[in-house]
Amino acid sequence: MVCRTPLILTSALLALTAGMGTAQEHFDPKGKLPSSFTTEFQEQMRGALPFDDERDFEESRKGLIATPDYKQILTEDGTVAWDIGSYEYLLDGQDFDSIHPSLQRQAILNMNYGLYEILEGQIYQVRGFDLSNISFIRSDNGWIIFDPLASKETAAAALKLLNDTVGERPVKAVIYSHSHADHYGGVRGVISDEDVAKGVEVIAPEGFMEHAVSENVYAGNVMNRRLFFQYGVLLPRSPYGHVDQSIGKNISAGTTGLIEPTRYISDDYEEITIDGVKMIFQNTPGTEAPAEMNTYFPDLKAFWAAENITGTIHNIYTLRGALVRDALSWSKHINDALYEFGQDADLMFASHSWPRFGNDRIQEVMRAQRDTYANLNNGVLNLANKGVTVNEVHNVYEVPESLQNQWAARSYHGSVEHNSRAVINRYLGYWDANPTTLTPLSPEDSAPLYVEMMGGAEPILVKGQELIDSGEYFGATEILNKLVYAEPQNQIAKDLLADAFEQIGYQKESPSVRNSFLGAAFELRNGIPQGATIETTGPDTIKAMPITMWLDFLGIRVDSAKAADMAFTINLNIPDRDEQIVIEMSNATLTHIVGQTDDDAELSVTIQRADLEKVMVGEEKLIDLIADGIAQSEGDTSVIGQLASTLDQFDLGFELMPGTGAQDLTPESNDFAQPPLANSNGG
Numbered sequence: 001m002v003c004r005t006p007l008i009l010t011s012a013l014l015a016l017t018a019g020m021g022t023a024q025e026h027f028d029p030k031g032k033l034p035s036s037f038t039t040e041f042q043e044q045m046r047g048a049l050p051f052d053d054e055r056d057f058e059e060s061r062k063g064l065i066a067t068p069d070y071k072q073i074l075t076e077d078g079t080v081a082w083d084i085g086s087y088e089y090l091l092d093g094q095d096f097d098s099i100h101p102s103l104q105r106q107a108i109l110n111m112n113y114g115l116y117e118i119l120e121g122q123i124y125q126v127r128g129f130d131l132s133n134i135s136f137i138r139s140d141n142g143w144i145i146f147d148p149l150a151s152k153e154t155a156a157a158a159l160k161l162l163n164d165t166v167g168e169r170p171v172k173a174v175i176y177s178h179s180h181a182d183h184y185g186g187v188r189g190v191i192s193d194e195d196v197a198k199g200v201e202v203i204a205p206e207g208f209m210e211h212a213v214s215e216n217v218y219a220g221n222v223m224n225r226r227l228f229f230q231y232g233v234l235l236p237r238s239p240y241g242h243v244d245q246s247i248g249k250n251i252s253a254g255t256t257g258l259i260e261p262t263r264y265i266s267d268d269y270e271e272i273t274i275d276g277v278k279m280i281f282q283n284t285p286g287t288e289a290p291a292e293m294n295t296y297f298p299d300l301k302a303f304w305a306a307e308n309i310t311g312t313i314h315n316i317y318t319l320r321g322a323l324v325r326d327a328l329s330w331s332k333h334i335n336d337a338l339y340e341f342g343q344d345a346d347l348m349f350a351s352h353s354w355p356r357f358g359n360d361r362i363q364e365v366m367r368a369q370r371d372t373y374a375n376l377n378n379g380v381l382n383l384a385n386k387g388v389t390v391n392e393v394h395n396v397y398e399v400p401e402s403l404q405n406q407w408a409a410r411s412y413h414g415s416v417e418h419n420s421r422a423v424i425n426r427y428l429g430y431w432d433a434n435p436t437t438l439t440p441l442s443p444e445d446s447a448p449l450y451v452e453m454m455g456g457a458e459p460i461l462v463k464g465q466e467l468i469d470s471g472e473y474f475g476a477t478e479i480l481n482k483l484v485y486a487e488p489q490n491q492i493a494k495d496l497l498a499d500a501f502e503q504i505g506y507q508k509e510s511p512s513v514r515n516s517f518l519g520a521a522f523e524l525r526n527g528i529p530q531g532a533t534i535e536t537t538g539p540d541t542i543k544a545m546p547i548t549m550w551l552d553f554l555g556i557r558v559d560s561a562k563a564a565d566m567a568f569t570i571n572l573n574i575p576d577r578d579e580q581i582v583i584e585m586s587n588a589t590l591t592h593i594v595g596q597t598d599d600d601a602e603l604s605v606t607i608q609r610a611d612l613e614k615v616m617v618g619e620e621k622l623i624d625l626i627a628d629g630i631a632q633s634e635g636d637t638s639v640i641g642q643l644a645s646t647l648d649q650f651d652l653g654f655e656l657m658p659g660t661g662a663q664d665l666t667p668e669s670n671d672f673a674q675p676p677l678a679n680s681n682g683g
Helices: 011-017 036-048 055-061 084-091 101-109 152-166 193-197 208-214 220-230 327-340 359-384 416-428 443-453 457-469 473-486 491-506 511-526 539-543 547-557 609-616 622-627 638-645
Strands: 064-066 072-074 080-083 114-119 123-127 134-138 143-146 171-175 201-205 263-265 269-274 277-283 293-297 302-304 347-349 568-574 579-586 589-594 603-606 632-635
Touching (some): 036 101, 055 101, 064 152, 072 152, 080 152, 084 101, 114 347, 123 152, 134 152, 143 152, 201 208, 208 539, 293 327, 327 359, 347 359, 359 416, 443 473, 457 473, 473 491, 539 609, 547 579, 547 589, 568 638, 622 638
Parallel strands (some): 171 201, 201 263, 302 347, 568 603
Antiparallel strands (some): 064 114, 114 123, 123 134, 293 302, 568 579
8 A cells, every 4th residue: 555645735835935036035924034143144154165166066966868848746646746846936147145155056956857868878867866775776677766766756757757868677576675655655656565476575674673663662753753854845946944854855755665675684784686686785884874774786886875875974863863873984984985986986876966977086085085074973972981071071072184075085975073973862862960950840840930020021021132133143042932831822932933044944954954843933923824735655654564563663653541440451362473462561661471371361363364463554543443353352342432532632832932723633543543653864
């Protein structure tokens, strides 16, 4: 099964964008133009960065052999899945003071659109069809595809462009480089289950299926909500809004799917030949994704860097929320690749950005990113060992100047500020060792005291405006944020805080950080629009979920107050998988254990895995399957209703900023249905 997940398209957002005559007009009536301080900052950046180094532009243009005559890709029902044309304002030749110059450069580089022949007659890429790239390796009798984008529609359009241009050939294999949805979600646009049954291989790193599902399950709803900020979900495409997403323009809004791999790469290095193409896979767990692998083509002297080496320094901590990554391990995996493959490679290409050509250039970029990740880890820990805390390090740590002057070492998807804090968090956790911050008051409880001590709202507003007028935007946010928490319905305070956020966002090089400030400004000014949504993975991913993971999430959904007086045990038997699971409600907590049965259980349920999956995706109710005889039960079926009565249904529309108006954004679903998972695109 597949699922189409549309981009946000709400009346509130349409109203904001309807008045845009040109890209230079702000989409929000409350929006502000760049201040003189922001304009001066951008001009300083134009003079400080190595804009005379244009090799990235030369490499990104190299090999273009076909450009589509369309700018949009549609789903079967006519919904726009992809629209590269909405970013064409970037190609007008204007320097926008509302965009950090380095980010504007990156955003223009990510406007590449079409089919590229990056190794004559052998390797092709389609870029600009999705957040990620899709790559095609010519084999003896067909194509080997690397990372089939995020949506069926964009992947199918890319394959058609290739076949129409260089001649149609069958797909012989699909490689998933790692476990993020923009690298597998479009697989059903290039192959089908029938193709796999006929011998088409699907290859992925060990742990792929587990991590493709698990990374977004337990905190899925809050991660979905935080994506509104990281990916700028509510921001129109404008110099004052969404500009780029570092590793690509944006994520497509088409049909996502998943076909389970037929083969896994488990060794550190593993050589495979498919249809005449020799490949050496390098497992790189714990880098950009928990399960990820590079690939070297020794006969072609070509190195595929997955998402480990792209046109940006990546997230060590991704702002939507995820476990903190290991910058040192990432650096070591790049170093391994440098010495294993980088000494001989003449081409380096990846799942995002553009290729690098020539061995000297490849080694230069590999060393730059290796050293940036290593210095991030080592430099931050050097400071931590001198007493610099998680709340200070982003204002203290500096990337070495030699790396600052290399475009490959600039931080777009990550940022130096939040990545440096992440390193301390990985090793030392959130606490800065000041007891005041160990178990602090909640912001809404402490803010009124601050406001009282500052003399109330009026002097805070006056001082906040004064700080904004002098370009001291972070100082303004410190006091205005207190006022907004103390008086969440004070629209004047929210608008003033939004003004400060907006100027900070304009000055940020990282789209994730820019979007977070601009997204918060949008919600402070306008509230959360009714009908807002984000892209999620489809039922394929939920159906691939281990039953134990589904049960874990049911445990998270239990409201302990509702379950306070309940005590029962359920035996769940899955005969076609030979699984026996005991589910127990005790002490207002739901637990389970695999491989056991309870002779005294209140209820035993026997159900085939395929039928249980219908419950998991919300197509059927468990109690109805029992009533219809599809599932068998023995004992008291009323405990199913008891369990269901304790389960919260998490809604996407909760507030991130005070006073922005929580909305009911999540439709009701069946009792035990697993909510759609957030796309972990690009990490």
